[in-house]
Amino acid sequence: MMTGTSRHAGGCANRRGVGAAMSIAGAAFALCVMVGAAAPAQTPTPAQGASPAAAAATGAPAPASGRSEIEIKHGVSMRPKMAIAVPNPTIQGAKPGLFEGSATLRDVLRNDLDWSGVFSLLSPSYYDLVPPHDASAIPYHEWASIGAEYLVHLTTSVEDGQFVCEARVYEVKSGRNMVLQKRYRTEFSSARYVAHMLSDSIVLQLTGVNGVASTRLVFVSDRTGGRAREIFMMDYDGFNQIQVTRNGSLNMSPDWSPDNDTLVYTSYARGFPDLYALSKGASAGKAIVSGREFHSAPAWSPDGNTIAFTTTWKSDTEVFLCDRNGGSHRRLTISAGIDTSPAWSPTGREIAFTSERSGRKQIWITDAEGLNPRMLTREGDNDSAAWSPDGSKMAYVARHGISNDIMVYDVKTGQDLQLTQDTGSNESPTWSPDSRLLAFESSRNGSKQVYVMEANGANLHAVTSAGQNSQPDWSHWNH
Amino acid sequence: MRRSYWMIAIAALLALTLVVACGPKKTKPTIVEETLPTPAPTETQPAQPTPTPTGWGETATTTPTEEGDDPYNLRAVYFDFDRYDLRPEAQASLNRYAQVLRKNADIKLRLEGHCDERDTEEYNLALGDRRANAVYRYLVDLGVAASRLTPISYGEAYPADPGHNEAAWALNRRVEFKAVR
Numbered sequence: 001m002m003t004g005t006s007r008h009a010g011g012c013a014n015r016r017g018v019g020a021a022m023s024i025a026g027a028a029f030a031l032c033v034m035v036g037a038a039a040p041a042q043t044p045t046p047a048q049g050a051s052p053a054a055a056a057a058t059g060a061p062a063p064a065s066g067r068s069e070i071e072i073k074h075g076v077s078m079r080p081k082m083a084i085a086v087p088n089p090t091i092q093g094a095k096p097g098l099f100e101g102s103a104t105l106r107d108v109l110r111n112d113l114d115w116s117g118v119f120s121l122l123s124p125s126y127y128d129l130v131p132p133h134d135a136s137a138i139p140y141h142e143w144a145s146i147g148a149e150y151l152v153h154l155t156t157s158v159e160d161g162q163f164v165c166e167a168r169v170y171e172v173k174s175g176r177n178m179v180l181q182k183r184y185r186t187e188f189s190s191a192r193y194v195a196h197m198l199s200d201s202i203v204l205q206l207t208g209v210n211g212v213a214s215t216r217l218v219f220v221s222d223r224t225g226g227r228a229r230e231i232f233m234m235d236y237d238g239f240n241q242i243q244v245t246r247n248g249s250l251n252m253s254p255d256w257s258p259d260n261d262t263l264v265y266t267s268y269a270r271g272f273p274d275l276y277a278l279s280k281g282a283s284a285g286k287a288i289v290s291g292r293e294f295h296s297a298p299a300w301s302p303d304g305n306t307i308a309f310t311t312t313w314k315s316d317t318e319v320f321l322c323d324r325n326g327g328s329h330r331r332l333t334i335s336a337g338i339d340t341s342p343a344w345s346p347t348g349r350e351i352a353f354t355s356e357r358s359g360r361k362q363i364w365i366t367d368a369e370g371l372n373p374r375m376l377t378r379e380g381d382n383d384s385a386a387w388s389p390d391g392s393k394m395a396y397v398a399r400h401g402i403s404n405d406i407m408v409y410d411v412k413t414g415q416d417l418q419l420t421q422d423t424g425s426n427e428s429p430t431w432s433p434d435s436r437l438l439a440f441e442s443s444r445n446g447s448k449q450v451y452v453m454e455a456n457g458a459n460l461h462a463v464t465s466a467g468q469n470s471q472p473d474w475s476h477w478n479h
Numbered sequence: 480m481r482r483s484y485w486m487i488a489i490a491a492l493l494a495l496t497l498v499v500a501c502g503p504k505k506t507k508p509t510i511v512e513e514t515l516p517t518p519a520p521t522e523t524q525p526a527q528p529t530p531t532p533t534g535w536g537e538t539a540t541t542t543p544t545e546e547g548d549d550p551y552n553l554r555a556v557y558f559d560f561d562r563y564d565l566r567p568e569a570q571a572s573l574n575r576y577a578q579v580l581r582k583n584a585d586i587k588l589r590l591e592g593h594c595d596e597r598d599t600e601e602y603n604l605a606l607g608d609r610r611a612n613a614v615y616r617y618l619v620d621l622g623v624a625a626s627r628l629t630p631i632s633y634g635e636a637y638p639a640d641p642g643h644n645e646a647a648w649a650l651n652r653r654v655e656f657k658a659v660r
Contacts, residue, residue, distance in 0.1 A: 160484070186510040193510060201514075229636060233535055246537040250636055253601060266604070272631060273604065283538040294608040294632060297601045310605060315612065317605045340605045354602060361602065383599045397599060404599070427599045471600055 081120040082149050082206065086110045087127045089154035089165075090134065101163045101191040102156040108192040109152065111237060112199035112213040115461065117436035117454045118206070122148050135168065143172045150179075152202070163188045167198050169205070180205045192239065203434075212236055212432040216475045217439055218244065218254040218263060219450050223467030231265055236432070236439075236452065236474070238463030244278065245285060251276075256475045257300050257324075264288070264298040264307055275309055275326060288326030299342045300324075301368075308332065308342035308351055319353050321368075332370040343385045344368075352376065352385035352394065363396050376409070384427060388435040389476075393455065395429035395438060406440055408455060419457035420444075430474045431455075439463070441470040483511075551579055551586065553656035555639075556614065560652065561598070563609035565617060573614065576656065577621040589657040590614050592632040593639070595648035600634055607632030614654045629659070 086109055089102045114121035130142045135153055143151050155166045162185050169180040182201060184194045196213035203211030213236065221232045224243070231254045234241040245251045247269035254265040260280075267276040267285060275295045278285035289295050289309065294317070297310040304324065311320050319332040319342045333339040337356035344351055348368060355364045358375065363385045366373040376385070381399040388395070394409040398418070406419040406426045420426040424444035431438060439452050448468040453460040553576050556569035565573070580586055592611030594603035611630035619625050640647035 181515040183513040183515060184510060190510055197510065197512060227637065242536060244536050250633065252604065252634075252636075273608075278537065281534045285537060292629065294605070296604045310601075312608065312612070315616070317609060338602065338605045338609065341599070341601045361598075383602055399597070402597060404597075425597070 081118060083122050083147050084113050084119040084150040084152065084202075085122040085127065085143060085146075085148040086113065086152045086154070087124075087130075089156045092155060092157040095158040097188045098156060098158050098163070101188045102154075104191040105154065105156065105165060105195050108195035108237075109154075109199055112196060112211070113152075113202065115237065115437070115452065115459065116199065116203050116211050116213070117434075117459070118203050118211070119150075122146065138170065140170070140172050148172050150202075150206070152198075159185065162186060163191055163194075165191075165194055165198075169202055196235075209434050210477065212434050212437065212474075212477075214478060215433060217430075217450065217463070217472045218256065218475075219441075219464070219469050219472040220252055220254065221464070221467050221469045223469075224248075231263065232469075234463065236463075238450075238461075241464070241466075247285070253297050253471055254473050255298050255300055256473055258302055258304045258476055260475050260478060264300060266296045266298065275307070277324075277326075288324075289322060289329075297341050299344055301344050302346055302348040306368075308344065308353075310340040310342070319351070332366065332368075333373070334370075341384055343387055345387050346389050346391045352387065354383045354385070361399075363394070382407075384429065386429045386431055388431045388455070389433050390435040392435065395431065397427050397429065406438065406457075408438075417456065419453070428471045430472050432474050433477045439472040439474055441472060551583070551658065553579065553588070555653040555655045557649065558610055558652040558654075560595070560648070561606070563606060563613050565613055569614075570617065573617050574621070577618055577623055580618070580623050580627065587627045587659050588629070589659050590628055590630045591655040591657060592630065593637060593651055593653050593655065594635045595651040596635045596638065596643070597648065598635075600636075604632055604634035607634045610652075610654050 086106060089106055091098060091102050110121050110124070113119040126146045129146050130139060133139055135155065138151070138153070149172055151170045151172050153168045153170065157164045165184045167180070167182045167184075168178055171177045171179050180202060182198060184197070186194060193214070199213040200211035203209070215236045216233055217236055218231055218233050220229050222229050224230050227250065228248045229250045229252065230243055230247075231245040231251050232241055233244050244263065245265070245267065247267060249268040251268070252266040254263050256263060262277050262279040264275060264277050265285075266273050267287075268274075269276065269285070270287060270290060272290070272292055273295050274287045274290035275298050276285040277288045289311075293312045295309060295311050299308045300306075301308070306321050307324060307326075308319055308321050310317060313320070313331060316336060317338045317340060318334065319339050320329055321332055322329050332342070332351065333353065333355065335355060335357035339353055339355045339357070341354040342351050343353065350365050351368055352363055352365045354361055361381050361383050362378065363376040363382050364373050365376050376394065377396070377398075382396055383399075384397040386395040387393075392411055394411065396407050396409065397404045398407045403422070404425045404427050405421060406429050408417045408419060409415070410417070419438070420442070424442055426440055426442045426444070429438050429440045436455055437452055438455055439450060441448050442451050445462070448470045449462050450464045450469045450472045451460055451462050554572065556572050557566070558569070559566070580588070590611045592607030592609070594606050594610075598606065608630070611632055615625075615628050615630040618628055635651070638647070638651040639653065640650040
């Protein structure tokens, strides 16, 4: 049960993703047969999505515990989630703010774990079946009997006016080991950020790949009114939405720099579509590529040195590259018709983009030097490519009739997964840094809003509700 | 324990000083994090304060460009879905507009390209630019001075008709003509 501290409309744990998965079961039957036949011989790694870069960044070894089977559900291969219980914190003392802080911590932690793509939150309605106890005498068999695999025991107190939280995570089923112990101290107003850090630590400890509860999204909103479309920023769960641009004009396509320090975006602040850069702490954005021609769709390279963007060249629309200050322009594409929406591969060696050169919009891939362009999609109408940070998947948008759907292409298997169906128009997919989640915009409830879901389409949540909100971009891991 | 108490007190004092020095900006909250040993071997996590969104955001508000008006009643020209070539009706309109522009040498026009909502925002921004430029080139070929014309795209941001049907979409795939000084 949420106490209203998270801001998403539409409630929690919307299981529409399962419905979508079921409805495409027929299309994925071949995959089901293929994987089902191969399953006995498979030994997949527990740390799905772990790459050498991610492991180096987190510095943690792969854990010994954690599931390793892949279970086939509704024709969609889904890793079974670990059931985790987060009972009420043990509150020590009765200082002002301690109860509210503890409730916030509990609710945000439950939300983070449930959204993580790794855990399923054991419903708190079952917790009353376990008799009350303190940390020294945990009845593991009782927790196991209601289905908990992991248990988070929280103790909160006040020390010198600060909120203190001690967390112990226990593996319930086998060994009854304590797998993680953490202590946090901060102001009461930061209780939810303690929950985010703790959730990420639990995910990291049990999978080897960090969670994304401390990451953020930027997006475009019309909520300030009139013709203005301003860029906003929020926590990944929709909390703490703040306005970033204040130029009263049309702003679009925000993109985080790899170090999360600078946003690059398209802005009409000077009357024409220019590329702007706004750094954290700066009081105004700065035009880095400007003029009366068309500039749009900026995308930072993974090393932070290059920005790909779309502009006009010889009366046609092409993808160009520039350095991070907007200089040193060089052309990437050459073809009649629109080329736009560049998206870098995680290695920085390739760029995917949308091109009409074959007659209809398709996803193409080229080397970062502009050599060797080749088609990724061949049929239908496809746009808006986004590489997963671990390099294993490409999300994109396919038009079906009058609506757009989010698709995920698996590089290894060559399979296409359709994540949305008959639910309005769905666009602008963007990956979480751990490649487990996707944020995107959808008109399914009548207005454009930003949603977050798992990379297989399950567990969908709206994270915005005020005005119309679109074009999300997910931040990178904090450095 | 006493040492960490002093460190926190000093950190709090420093934070307070920064708040005073930097004016009305919100204090960045500090979260002290410790990882404690568990029976299973685990690496110690270094304490990292969580970045919060404080520190982000423009403060200046600039005046948006004036929109211009349409005193010569140059009505919009329309396009097919996903197309930026000029239909015969559009060409007929532009032939007339070129005459108006020849007769009134002081008129300068902004050519605003728009799209219906169906494609992605980024693609539509490019498509609107292609539409505006198709009109631009046609008028320039008819002898209108290029310096009097400014093509610009707004993509799908400003529909003429907010409906979600074919009739509305047809009205949104357009180039509008706005007189500017």
